[in-house]
Amino acid sequence: MNVEGVFAQLTAAVVALVLGPLLTGWVNQWRAWLQNRTAPPLTQPFRTLHKLFWKESVMAHEASALYRLAPYVVFSCMLLASMIIPTLSTNLPLAPAADAIALVGLFALARLFISLAAMDVGTAFGSLGARREMLVGFLAEPAFLMVVFTASLITDSTSLATIVSSLSHRSLAILPSLAFAGVAFTMVSLAENARVPVDNPATHLELTMIHEALVLEYSGRHLALLEWAASLKLFAYSCAGLALFFPWGVAEANDRTALALALPVLVAKLAAGGIALAVIETILAKMRIFRVPEFLATAFLLGVLALLVHLLLGA
Amino acid sequence: MSPFAVQLVNLFAAAMLLLAFAMLSQRRILALIHLYALQGLALSASTVTVAWATGQDHLYYSAAITFTLKVLLLPWILHRLIRRLSVKWDVETLINIPTMMLVGIVLVVFSFNLALPISEFSRSIARGTLGIALACVLLSFLMMITRSKAVPQVIGFLSMENGLFFAATSATYGMPMVVELGIALDVLVGMVILGVFLFQIREQFDSLDIHHLEKLKED
Amino acid sequence: MDPLAILLAVPLAGGFSLWALGERDSAPEINAAFSFATFMAAAWLTEDVISTGPITAFHEQFFVDPLNVFLVALTAFVAFTTALFSRPYMRTEREHGRMTPARLRLYHSMYQLFTFTMLLALTTNNMGILWVAMEAATLTTVLLVSVYRTAASLEAAWKYFILCGVGIAQALFGTILLYFAAERVLGPQGDALLWTHLDVVKHQLEPAIMSLSFVFLLVGYGTKVGLVPLHNWLPDAHAEGPTPISAVLSGLLLNVALYSVIRCKVLAEGALDSRFAGNMMMGFGLVSTLAAAFFLSRQRDIKRMFAYSSIEHMGLMTFAFGMGGPIANFAGLLHMTVHSLVKSAIFFAVGHAAQKAGTQVMEDIRGLLRVSPRVGWGLMIGTLAILGMPPFGVFASEFLILTTAMREHAWATPLLLLALGVAFAAILRRVQPMVFGETTLRRLPYQPALAPVFIHLGLGLMLGLYIPPYLAAWYQQAAKLLG
């Protein structure tokens, strides 16, 4: 593990921590604009975090250690995830520590903890949220893995670094399998990041909410960590998507100039992705919670289809 | 040995078969017992003939045993039984008589065919006797099946024994003495036990109708 | 002094002396003593055979070879343990008023005579005497079955008498035919029915006659073995007679009958040099096993149920002997031994259980473990053993039988699998609630004799894990002898 490696790794972490909330802010801005509202500033998420951190954290009497532990675990899981995904460079010391499957596992772990924490206090909404979260998760996770499998069958590897580098090196060609996978991935990431049409991050209408119900009891620094983790998650998913479907511009091993170049490219890609997300959220309507399984099942089937298409057409 | 003896044995054989048929069709128990005694007589007569014709002395003993047992002793016991138990008739047989006759004839044909290949090997004087013996056995079997009272069943059982003895004496010149003695003993004891039984059954069900003996079954 | 003579003399004397002694309180003990003496004689005889090898006696009228020596020992042993068991059992029956002193007298003397007839049937070399002994065994047991004088027991005894009498008559015809075939080779002397001689010349016997003769013998003795559809007397007789008699019927008489069948089979096979006899036995065995299994699943009377299980196991043995070959025969003999040990043990336990409950209806017997754990465990373990659970010997033989069948008659194995499965379900489903759960039972006036149960089960266990070399050697020789 050389110096560049460590450097790249740390930059990745910092970039994630910074760009994550910014991306959230960016999406919120665009949603506002698309809905003819005056938008909050781009840095609004940071202000919120700062505010929350200063607030004292109010906790239910029954809340147990698990409840207090969960935000930290979730946060670190998300940070770890976004350090694993090759955002700027494929030369990450941590890359061998976890491949795509492990990445999915990491997300699942976070989900487990947040759901348990939500059930810990023992309120009606908490357990409701946990149940819905797990429902979304157990359908989204396989779909995500199917997408990953497609990519790794194409590149004969599950290690993200290898996937990205080999994908980025192939001449630009439309792979039908990847097209399917792309759609599936989009649906999954909408669901996983609690966006419309599955969930509405801005809602506080109890009966429809998923993510908000999970964190309903949280406040102060714990809430801050969870929010930050949420935006990190969005960031991680976006980067994963970009890495899988638009891998160009990610720096190769020990290539300072490319590394320098990679940042703006990433920001540009994220900006575009954010706008797309905002558009999707604006034009779609939130669906009933019981429709969600169908939505995700579709994603899952698309993922399987992508695999089959790849095996069928060898492309 | 003389053809006369052969004819004699065949005659007795025929008599036994006839008697078997007669027992099959006979309803009155008393007559049944008489027929049984007659069959025993024919059996012992044929045994004597064989003994005389082949000069096998131990057959005389077996004839004597047969006579005392099956002509005198058992019929007497049976007589006393039915007098004590006052059973006269065995009214309904399970199948009507003509059908039984037909079945019986079929059986006879069957057993003759069965015995035919064997009797070639017989050094014995009368070739057909084995078939007849077999026929007697099967006929008494049929009789046991079709009788609905205890005593006739017993008689059927005994006449089956007759058929066996006839096979033993005429087809093969009698079994070894010790065996015959054993068999005779068994028959006697069996008879006694049966007698005891009939009394017990009677005092249990105050009738000898074996329809009472159909309680134990899979339901 | 010849152990064989003692072996036969003791029970005979015992029968008459017990009758002569009349109605005494000590009769059970005397009975047990005679049985013990018989057992000792059998042990002595066995010891002789071990040291000197097969023996014949009394102008070859009697003989002891590997095939029957262990059966003799087994018979004497089980007869002895059963006598031990019947001491408290019969006393309790008398307390419950089902037995009168007069009947006890009959019971004891007949018990001894029955032992005698079985030993005679086992040791005689003369097929005719064999028949006589079998008939005598029937007669004695008829009296034993009807000893309660109830309507049911009378009916059972009557059916037993008629069916077995007729069956045995067929066997006599078979014997006559056998003699008929034999005297053409051996001449018309007394030794034309001696098995040893017949065995020497079996290849010269006339096939046409032998096939007929074997059919009669099979139907005849098969009736006593309890082969379906000749079995109908068996469950009644087992269920209605006193339990010690059920034990010896299942444990010993069926064995002796099967023993005579296989003696005849050896001759028939030799004469026919075809698999006719074997196939016929396999057919009977398979049918019996299957039918018995399905009968089992609808029983309500406990003794009746285990009677059917005896039919099932007899069928299995018949199937094994029908297959023939060293392994199958070995398995058959082993199964004979273990079955009679375990099944009699089960009947001992069942007897006490039924006495405690005052009924043989299984729904009314509950929770044996609570009132008397040893009876309960005895019944449970015995049942599991008879169901072919290792490490008991029954499993060992079933293991050999099934695997042999699998490679020689694969078509039969699904049927066996079905039969064993159904039997297992049927019996366990009934026995489990009898042993486990809450109880409905009462105490007994006399301490039940459980030593026999556990001795038998212990032996059954031993035979599953370790077969003494002598026994193994006998089995193997006998298996060779059966071809």
Add this chain to the structure above:
Amino acid sequence: MTTTFPALDGVLAVVAAWFAIGVAGIAVPRSLRFVALFLFPLSALLGIVLAGFALAALPGAAQSAILPIGLPGLPFHERLDALSAFFLAVLGLAGAGVSIFAGGYFRAGEGTAPGLMCLQYHVFLAGMAMVLLADDAYAFMVSWELMALASFFLVTTNHRIPEIQRAGFLYLLIAHIGAIGILLCFGVLQANTGDYTFANMRAQHLPALRASAAFLLALFGFGAKAGILPLHVWLPEAHPAAPSPVSALMSGVMLKTAIYGLARVTFDLLGSPLWWWGVVALALGLATALFGAVFAAAQVDMKRLLAYSSIENMGLVVVAFGLAIVFRAYGMPALAALALMAMLYHCLNHAVFKSLLFLGTGSVLHATQERSLGKLGGLLRRMPWVAWTALVGVIAAAALPPSNGFVSEWLLLQGFLFTGGLPNPYLRMLVPIFAAGVVLVSALAGYVMVKFFGVIFLGRPREEKLAEAHDAGFLERLGLAWLTAGCVLLGVFPVAVMEIVDPGATLLLGHGLAQGGRIGDWLVLAPVSAERASYSPFAMLAVALAVVGLVFVLVRRVYHGRVRRAPPWDCGYPLQTARMQDTAEGFGQPIRQIFEPLFRMKRELPTAFDTAPRYKVTIEDPMWHGIYEPIARATEAFSRIVGYLQRGRIAIYLLYSFLTLVALLFLAQA
């Protein structure tokens, strides 16, 4: 470790010692203290010793011995090779934890006297060990049935309760029928030689038809024990019925012996499997896994839930097994080794975490006398030991990193990702579908585990009496801690474990995973190549912990650590009761809705006018309705027909013998 090390003797000694302990227990049937405080800990110690011997024997060559018992000409052959050594290690490690726990668990009021239970328990342990050692068909069957028998008596420990009797009956029946299947399988394997030693079976080369028959018989026989569809029905009945340590042992170890048997027969005795066997195993395994997961999600009895989850895990194991067969049949030993490693590893993992979870339920059961999830809750605060150890088990059971459960799933998925190389196009198409199924199953497992843990340990207690629930005692904690440590270590250091396990795979396939170099370096697991795929739980864990610590410190430094306790917010709804939390039914509801066709549900819905409205859903296993009831009915009908043979009329009986005689005479004449 050199092969001269007498590992086999040691193992046999341990087995003997277990028997001895059992006898010692029966010698003093009523003294609970002696049994609990001396015998059970002792046997736990023996378990560790056993594991030690096994691990020592793993790398070495096979050792064999002949015991002086058995049939003449067929004494017990015992053999200790890498495969049996591996499973013995599993037995020893899991068994140690369970035994020490059992020492604290068994009480006087269990129904069976403690001494007797001690006997049954140790015969069970010894039986399992003998199964793994057996080297001939007879020894195998005897030990196999001994195991079944002992566990049957353990299941029926509390035999006053009729349900438990029924459960035991069902269990023993299916076990026995399966055993007969295995027996017939051996009958085929010995191929007319009459020699029942495994050595001989190895030497035989069966024609394809017979080999397939043997394989299917084995799949049937061992499947009955492993709980493969549709022979799984005994599991959800027997596990709740048995005392928890027994359930732990049955689910954790006994099921594995079935897998051992499958592997032994397929790879060792049969040698060269056909590819379609693999497909059969894959299909059955996946069906079982899905079925188990879905039904586990719908259960409301905690032990029943775990039983179904065991079914699911065994399904996954069988899937790995099938994958290994496929690779083996197409001559890809390296990949076969990968799949086989996944199988073995998952056996090990499941043994550890499922025992852990069952023991946890045991403590809960003793603390609350309650098995129904609907009456539990909030125990995390009452019984922290049990809860936190259970949490580790839950993470493992949900197959999440960095636990051990994830490692085996990771290996399995890696195996699936290599199926592109299969020559058979249909398989290439088929296998990804299976992969999707596996993924779905593991995701469902997560759902199930959240339900399990959340409903039992989190939230507010749903009953008043839960307030006086007490935490586990010392011995129990020891057992829980032991297994928890197992979960963590197996999860964090997979490379080391796999290098120990590798000889097992090598033995079966002639090709191990470590062939040519190591399975990654000590830190990073890379079964094929680092570019291809790599996983380092240790690094992940380290980084994650670092981040947690860092964040914790930073937040307190930069801001503050103040906390105020208040009543829960819950959107400001004032009057909340514990009954308002999700019940187990509620939590399972989405799954029930999605997989509705699988279930046979009976709903009792309240009417609008009920004064005391009740809502009740009962779920029954469709297999009952689909398979078992028809069989029962058929048997009933047939036995009724047979019953007509015996209508009591003596004339008819005579007619039977008459007809038989005549018919046979015809035959004889012909």
